[in-house]
Amino acid sequence: MLKYWNKMLSRSLVRLSKRWQLKSQLHDLKFWNLRANNKNHIEVNGLDTVDLIENYGSPLLVVNRKQLLMDIQDLIKPISSAPSGSKVLYSYKTNCIPGILREIHNLGIGAEVISAYELWLAEKLGVPANMIVFNGVNKTDESIMRAINMKILAINIDHWAEIDRIYRLAKQLDKKVRVGIRLGMTQDQFGLEIESGEAIEACKRIISYDDHLDLACLHFHVTSNAKNASYHKSCALRALKLMYQIGVETGVTIPYLDIGGGFGVPTTKTMSRAEYGIYRLFGCPPRPPTLRDCQPIDLFLSEIINSMNKFCLKNNLPMPKILIEPGRFITSRSEFLLVQVHVIKTKKDGTLFAISDAGRLSSTFPCDYEYHEIFVANRANDRMNQIYNIMGRICTSADWMVKNRYLPDLQSGDILAVMDAGAYFSSNSSNFSFPRPGIVMVSDGKSSVIRKHETFDHLIAMDVLKAPSKG
Amino acid sequence: MLKYWNKMLSRSLVRLSKRWQLKSQLHDLKFWNLRANNKNHIEVNGLDTVDLIENYGSPLLVVNRKQLLMDIQDLIKPISSAPSGSKVLYSYKTNCIPGILREIHNLGIGAEVISAYELWLAEKLGVPANMIVFNGVNKTDESIMRAINMKILAINIDHWAEIDRIYRLAKQLDKKVRVGIRLGMTQDQFGLEIESGEAIEACKRIISYDDHLDLACLHFHVTSNAKNASYHKSCALRALKLMYQIGVETGVTIPYLDIGGGFGVPTTKTMSRAEYGIYRLFGCPPRPPTLRDCQPIDLFLSEIINSMNKFCLKNNLPMPKILIEPGRFITSRSEFLLVQVHVIKTKKDGTLFAISDAGRLSSTFPCDYEYHEIFVANRANDRMNQIYNIMGRICTSADWMVKNRYLPDLQSGDILAVMDAGAYFSSNSSNFSFPRPGIVMVSDGKSSVIRKHETFDHLIAMDVLKAPSKG
Structure with missing residues (x-):
């Protein structure tokens, strides 16, 4: 009986969602710098996505280089109005693919790293040390020592105990190291709290260690x-007030304010708690984002910079140089995932399942809690007709990609383009039963592989294949 | 205001949950064949887990070989009461680690595979072809042809279109291939429905193709x-009724009934929908499983076999040989994950965070929707004192492992043992900012690496490191 009402409620909610799915502003490829060609296929920088799948196989991640460079330029421009020496550092965790990172670094953007691996990769890619910030809640001694030796821009301290630890390591190496303090502004696990006095105490401690810490x-x-x-x-x-207070109490001027990342893109959104709950319980998909809700990045940043300027002027505080650590803003829109529909299944109750070769458990995990637009790449402008559950290829009902999405009629062999795959798709992907997809970059009618499809041998490369000793 | 009530509700629910956490029957290491040694450390097959972390580094997956062999024996015994020729096939997707699979195959268990990769691995590990079943919703032509050439026990067809496809490929190879039909018994994406007549039609079609399909x-x-x-x-x-009907209508006797897997273990549980919702919304952890709720595997299987026998006897149907495809039952309990506590943080409102070197986004994804017991490996019998949020090492508040878990007082350096890591932990793990942990097997006081810790070089082995053409 409960099941019956659940089903009825679910159906009504899904029907209701049909309206906002139809009215979504996102049904236009131009928001991703894509277009439909005369075959009604999605074209990226002069290449037909259907050809890409034929050439490279499915699933496939595609980086639209033109869009990537545009998004980078959009971000670099407004930061020029910040004090000279301000820097843009790409958040490696967002999409840690060397071929993409190279393009980003080529345009003068540095690296924000959160692990020994990411620090190692930034060094390997030749990122100048003064363009690297090391964040993270769980840094190893080795990685801290490496960062000290490299003379990176700053190691940001997340916890009280890190101060003495970094001091000890710097002393051991007989080096001086630039450090920052991560401020805990929210009720999550990060940083040192301002209100409790913890943050200012930490700053004073660092200042007292000025033989090795800066x-x-x-x-x-x-x-x-x-x-x-x-x-x-x-x-x-709030951070500037603290800076001011530190200046008053210790006479020390802190040169940088690192305002992190988290700048949004208009073409995707994170579900609200309520939307997520309703989606999980009743299958009602979230409302697509409204494009005009998203402040353009130049306004976004200049609003912050202006209010900082005002505060500094009023309080006679020198305006700090700004560090920003964007991730999603730089890579979200320029990458999409092509997946192929294997078969369509109609269940007795009319539910339509499209089985695809990608899913939440292997390659599209962010679709679980974010809204991502989906196009049919080989029939770009067809009318939306049907409600589908798009499933993955792992044998568990948990491997869905989206539920109750309104899409054009699908058939076996169709290619879906899952948009905004440039943030947290690769980071979260696993090789659950299947190797991970390859990545190609497309630029001016040419495509090149930047990450190969995973091979079977790669998947067992860490395994010791002879039988373990029988004890 | 809403936030205030949310917080109050959350606190009351968490306080309530303290009672069932304290009363849980799972606070005994013996259920995993572990014990506390005289240092109050968890010991596995004569080895101290604290030593394991010192020797191999953290995080670390540990396979308790004794428990693994016991669980396999427990499963092999009851299947002997099924008709001769019945088989146990391990579900590779559950935990696809060659070193573990070898132990399983050594005891006469076959392989249930759902992808080209898993089929390749089963062949590489020397699993006899007549001990392999190929399931899956998205098989490639190449993998089907490989399965035909290998003469495996059966390719189970998931969708109508697969019949003609496999027939075409078998004809092309001029071989005969054993196939099965996956029956769609639930409202998920799998199989062919019985009630709609789809399943019997599919069977008849296969029978009509008896020059190449069996x-x-x-x-x-x-x-x-x-x-x-x-x-x-x-x-x-329901499946036997269909078998009977097929016999009556076509005269064909189907030799095998593959009843899949999904047999539970007493030491972990999947949250109910309501528990999951409340956990996500208010942080109230689920009630631990009650050990006596879980039917022992011999009763579980004999109940099924007996009722099948009865049906067959009554309807004069020859009793089919049984295939079972356990995954969790075989490996869940014998593997656990050791993670180290990096620091403890107390927020202004009293919330305690333990930052660990593992989390939901890299290595403990099943903790999201399942209950897993957690011990402090270096203080095994300490009293439970405090409520903690155990977090991972990726810089996002989404990287939690468990919320509001009642545990002994924690401090930096403590080692946590997350139990029942033998099902879906490795399969779901990603290398989000960090390499994946190594795996050791422990047997009679000896440990051996079966999978090495991932290296940084391995993480970029598929990348094309030179800059892509500038187009």
């Missing part, structure tokens, strides 16, 4: 995919 | 971590 930075990172500057702005002011 | 099997797989046989039993009877 307090270079205050840092916060507060949100993800923010659509406007208000939260960043208020946090920046 | 209808060897009916298959269903209906659930996960089932605590008693009732659902399997009712599904087996």
Whole structure:
């Protein structure tokens, strides 16, 4: 009986969602710098996506280089109005693919790393040391020593105990190291709290260790995919107040304010708690984002910079150089995932399942809690006709990609383009029963592989294949 | 205001949950064949887990070989009461680690594979072809041809279109191939429905293709971590009815009934929908499983076999040979994950965070929707004192492992043992910012590496490191 009402409620909610799915502003390829060609196929920088699948196999991640460079330029421009020496550092965790990172670094963007691996990769890619910030809640001694030896821009301290640890290691190496403090502005696990006095105490401790530590930075990172500057702005002011207080109490001027990342893109959104709950319980898909809800990045950043300027002027505080650590903003829109529909199944109750060769458990995990637009790459402009559950290829009902999505009629062999695959898709992907997809970059009618499809041999490369000793 | 009430509700629910956490029957290491040694450390087969972390580094997956062999024996015994020729096939997707698979195959268990990769691995590990079943919703032509050439026990067809496809490929190779039909018994994406007549039509089609196809099997797989046989039993009877009907209408006797897997273990459980919702919304952890709720595997299987026998006797149907495809039952309990506590953080509102070097986004994904017991490996018998949020090492508040878990007082350096890591932990793990942990097997006081810790070089082995052409 409960099941019956659940089903009825679910059906009504899904029907209701049909309206907002139909009215979504996202049904236009131009928002991703794509177009439909005369075959009604999606074309990226002069290449037909259907050809890409034929050439490289499915599933396939595709990086639209033109869009990537545009998004980078959009971000570099507004930062030029910040004090000279301000820097943009790409958040490696967002999409840690060397071929993409190279393009980003080529345009003068540095690296924000959160692990020994990411630090190693930034060094390997030749990122200048003064363009690297090392964050993270669980740094190893080796990685801290490497960062000290490299003379990176700053190691941001997340916890009280890190101060003495970094001091000990710097002393051991007989080096001086620039450090920052991550401020805990929210009720999550990160940083040192301002209100409890913990943050200022930590700063004073660092200052007292000035033979080996150099307090270079205050840092916060507060949100993800923010659509406007208000939260960043208020946090920046809280950080500046602390900077002011430190100046008054110790005479020390901190040169950098690292305002983290989390700048949103208009083409995707994180579900609200309620939307997520309703989606999981009743299968009602979230409302697509409204494009005009998202503040353009130049306004977003200048709003923060202006209010900082105002505060500094009023309080006679020198305006700090700004560090930003965008991830999603730089790579979200320029990458999409092509997946192929294997078969369509109609169940007795009319539910339509499209079995695809990608799913939440292997390659599209962010679709679980974010809205991502989906196109049919080989029939780009067909009318939306049917409600589908798009499933993955692992044998468990948990391997769905999206539920109850309104899409054009699908058939076996169709190619779906899952948009905004440039943030957290690769990072979260696993090789659950299947190797992970390859990645190609497309630029001016040419494609090149930047990551090969995983091979079977690669999947067992870490295994010791002879039988373990029988004890 | 809403936030305030949410917080109050959350606190009351967490306080309530303290009671069932304290009363849980799972606080005894013996259920995993472990013990506390005289240092109050967890010991596995004569080895101290603290030494294991010192020797191999953290995080680390540990396979308790003794428990693995016991669980396999427990499963092999009851299947001997099924008709001769019945077989146990391990579900590779559960935990696809060659070093573990070898132990399983050494005891005469075959392989249930769902992808080209898993089929390749089973062949590489020397599993006899007549001990391999190929399931899956998205098989490639190449993998089907390989399976035909290998002469495996059965390819189970999931969708109508696969019949003609396999027939075409078998004809092309001029071979005869054993196939099964996966029956769609639930409202998920799998199999061919019985009630709509689809399943019997599919069987008849296969029979009509008897120059190249041999209808060897009916298959269903209906659930996960089932605590008693009732659902399997009712599904087996539905499948037998269909077998009977096929016999009457076509004269064909199908030799195998593949009843899938999903047999539960007592030491972990999947959260109910309501528990999951409350856990996500208010942080109230689920009630631990009650050990006596779980039917022992011999009763579980004999209940199914007996009711099948009865049906066959009554209807004069020859009793089919049984195939079972356990995954969790075989490996869940014998593997655990050791992770180290990096620091403890107390927030202004009193919330305690333990930052560990593992989390949901890299290595403990099943903790999201399942209950897993957690011990402090270096203080095995300490009293439970405090409520902790155990977090991972990726810089996002989404990287938690468990919320509001009642545990002994924790401090930096403590080692946590996350139990029942032998099912779906490795399969779901990613290398989000960090390499994946190594795996050691422990047997009679000796440990041996069966999978090495991932290296940084391995993480970029598929990358094309020179800059892509500038187009």
